[in-house]
Amino acid sequence: MPIVTERGFGPDGWATVADETAVADGGDVIVSWKRFVAEAATLTGRAGRIGVAVGPDFDVDLHVAGLDGVALVAIAFAKFADGRGFSIARRLRDRGFAGTIRAVGPLIAEQAPMAFACGIDEIAIPDDLAARQPESRWLRAVELRAAVSYQRGYRTGASVFDQRSTGGAA
Amino acid sequence: MYRYDEFDHAFVQTRVAQFREQVEARLAGQLTEEEFRPLRLMNGLYLQLHAYMLRIAIPYGTLSARQMRQLAFITDRFDRGSAHFTTRQNLQLNWPKLIETPDILAALAEVEMHGIQTSGNCIRNVTSDQYAGVAADEIEDPRPTGELIRQWSTDHPEFSFLPRKFKIAVTxxxxxxxxxxxxDIGIRVVRNDAGEVGYRIYVGGGLGRTPMLARLVREFLPKDDLIAYLEAIMRVYNLFGRRDNKYKARVKILMHEAGTETVKRMVEEEFARLPRAAINVDPAELARIEAYFAPPAYEALGDEPALLAAARQADAGFDAFARANVVAHKQPGYAIVNISLKPIGGAPGDATSAQMRAVADLSERYGFGEIRVTHAQNLVLPDVRQRDLPALYRELLAAGLGDANAGLITDIIACPGMDYCSLATARSIPIAKAIAQRFANPARQQLIGELGIKISGCINACGHHHLGGIGILGLEKGGEESYQITLGGDPGNDAAIGKLLGPGLAGDDVPDAIERIVDLYLAGREAGETFVAAYRRLGHDHFKGALNADRH
Structure with a gap:
């Protein structure tokens, strides 16, 4: 499962651990949100960073206080057409989550710059998708998006609205 | 009119380049059809019954003569010489080739146009009042707000994969x-008690199989907060709108199921929490856009009642045209002219490239080179000198555009229906033609007066049948087309959804039924009473008998 960032494809430095598997001490692991809630004391006390996997119905406002000690939130995208994860990421950033946000699922290259703009740092994509859509497509999508974007307050280059008011050149 | 600056140009040009690469990636198999679909839809490219269809955005319905000529060129070069204006102030080409669509988008970009977000589950082309900026009853021109929303919603990183399409209108x-x-969001420019201009925000309107009228969520929103407030609405919808059933995915269903008060509270909470200052656009930016919509250089003229009265007396055709198609202008000595795209026997909203060029020429000679597209699928010349009206009428007649039926019974709104659309369950255009032929007599049309017939060829209601004084919905029943008739729909200030009159009819029986409905109206109306007003007073049952002869 390659990890896509603004710099291209990279390896996954995190181990995703299934609920029924024991979490080893040391190393960076991602566990389900449910398990994290049940075992928070032990999980945050171990060596190595902890990440939580949340579903597309994760309610940020309900749970954001419980993310203390969490270094990564992995948001599941069931399919690329389901854009809830973009708003979850935005809410996490709005409400002050400063760790890594990962999108997990079959996003397409054109969505990478949108994900990054919403505060997502990396995208874990399935191997077959990576084989069909090479790294160059993802980098190209990021490059094209960097050219112009209108919205303010997103993690993009300067908004067109701001560039106009500061007299910035295109 | 708004003019692109270097940023707007850079955006559409980048988008054209990107779409060209996406088409190549699709042809090379890097993109599956499922993955390509949202990308082409975001550029306006649909796959229809017989071919692709390209939907071109005409933001808030305003076009320049130059843009209209380019549309005519595109219609000739890439289609079969005619194009279709839609109920959402868009233009549709019915026969483009996939491989040529990047070239069409490039030709559009040359004149500051695009097909971006005319399809797909994103924020669609923003629509507005076709008389914006020239109407006598206006608080403020809504188009600068429309343009601001167009830019803000363009390629939005958070709201491009919504549960369903999302439509915003401003008046x-x-x-x-x-x-x-x-x-989905309706915006009205309003003035509050303190005299400040702001927005009244409605959410949750929509037609389709579950028609609902939008509910008021914010009585008065300061103008500077518009973008942050829209983001709050969009975020609540994106997170909580249903995604399990596409027919229940519009924001109207969220409003209906969660309740207006709950959605309102969620929106207000989100609005209170999000970093408003970081999101809102500097008021100077709206002022910059507003400057483009400054009124043109009107001559100091007086109204011309005597001249017009004489011309109307001399020419019955012009008299009918002046009555139906000419509307009061805010500027003395000027008039707004509706150009009907509803000739008797024609397909509603269709225009040939020659007609498009003729309208472009006329907009320059009888105005300031500006044209409007209406949601009733007609065109408008917004700034005609009253004294030029008789000459303009003669030229429109010569171009086959002189029909004096704007707002009358033959000014029928119809979707493309089964003749083009892959979603359709019945034909729309032939029904529209048959009704128009039945009521072709100009004197009879004038006698009946203002009456909106709207036809949709399927439950998705692109023909806005729910909002027609008489609405017609084409369905398929046991392998045959069956047309349901609704009465009492109204798109205006007293918005109402039409009520079903009875069981479906065969297509051939529709004109007879419409005629009986009209006869019942004429028999029951009071002086000066429009169809919808009479319907409200007389009641639904007054019209029940109209269907009895043709049960299907």
Missing amino acids: GAAMDRAAVAAH
């Missing part, structure tokens, strides 16, 4: 000509 006038109550 600045006392009379709602933009059907804001039928939109």
Whole structure:
């Protein structure tokens, strides 16, 4: 499962651990949100960073206080057409989550710059998708998006609205 | 009119380059059809019954003569010489080739146009009042707000994969000509008690199989907060709108199921929490856009009642045209002219490239080179000198555009229906033609007066049948087309959804039934009473008998 960032494809430095598997001490692991809630004391006390996997119905406002000690939130995208994860990421950033946000699922290259703009740092994509859509497509999508974007307050280059008011050149 | 600056140009040009690469990636198999679909839809490219269809955005319905000529060129070069204006102020080409669509988008970009977000589950082309900026009953021109929303919603990183399509309409006038109550978000420019101009925000309108009128969520929103407030609405919808059933995915269903008060509270909470200052656009930016919509250099003229009265007396055709198609302008000595795209026997909203060029020429000779597209699928010349009206009428007649039926019974709104659309369950255009032929007599049309017939060829209601004084919905029943008739729909200030009159009819029986409905109206109306007003007074049952002869 390659990890896509603004710099291209990279390896996954995190181990995703299934609920029924024991979490080893040391190393960076991602566990389900449910398990994290049940075992928070032990999980945050171990060596190595902890990440939580949340579903597309994760309610940020309900749970954001419980993310203390969490270094990564992995948001599941069931399919690329389901854009809830973009708003979850935005809410996490709005409400002050400063760790890594990962999108997990079959996003397409054109969505990478949108994900990054919403505060997502990396995208874990399935191997077959990576084989069909090479790294160059993802980098190209990021490059094209960097050219112009209108919205303010997103993690993009300067908004067109701001560039106009500061007299910035295109 | 708004003019692109270097940023707007850079955006559409980048988008054309990107779409060209996406088409190549699709042809090379890097993109599956499922993955390509949202990308082509975001550029306006649909796959229809017989071919692709390209939908071109005409933001808030305003076009320049130059843009209209380019549309005519595109229609000739890439289609079969005619194009179709839609109920959402878009233009549709019915026969483009996939491989040529990047070239079409490039030709559009040359004249500051695009097909971006005319399809797909994103924020669609923003629509508005076709008389914006020239209407006598206007608080403020809504188009600068429309343009701001167009830019803000363009390629939005958070709201491009919504549960379903999302439509926004803005009006600045006392009379709602933009059907804001039928939109996911309807915005009315209003003035509060303190005299400040702001926005009244409605959410949750929509037609389709579950028609609902939008509900008021914010009585008065300061102008500077518009973008942050829209983001709050969009975020609540994106997170909580249903995604399990596409027919229940519009924001109207969220409003209906969660309740207006709950959604309102969620929106207000989100609005209170999000970093408003970081999101809102500097008021100077709206002012910059507003400057483009400054009124043109009107001559100091007086109204010309004597001249017009004489011309009307001399020519019955012009008299009918002046009555139906000419509307009061805010500027003395000027008039707004509706150009009907509803010739008797024609397909509603269709225009040939020659007609498009003729309208472009006329807009320059009888105005300031500006044209409007209406949600009723007609065109408008917004700034005609009253004294030029008789000459303009003669030229429109010569171009086959002189029909004096704007707002009358033959000014029928119809979707493309089964003749083009892959979603359709019945034909729309032939029904529209048959009804128009039945009521072709100009004197009879004038006698009947203002009456909106709207036809949809399927439950998705692109023909806005729910909002027609007489609405017609084409369905398929046991392998045959069956047409349901609704009465009492109204897109305006007293917005209402039409009520079903009875069981479906065969297509051939529709004109007879419409005629009986009209006869019942004429028999029951009081002096000066429009169809919808009479319907409200007389009641639904007054019209029940109209269907009895043709049970299907």
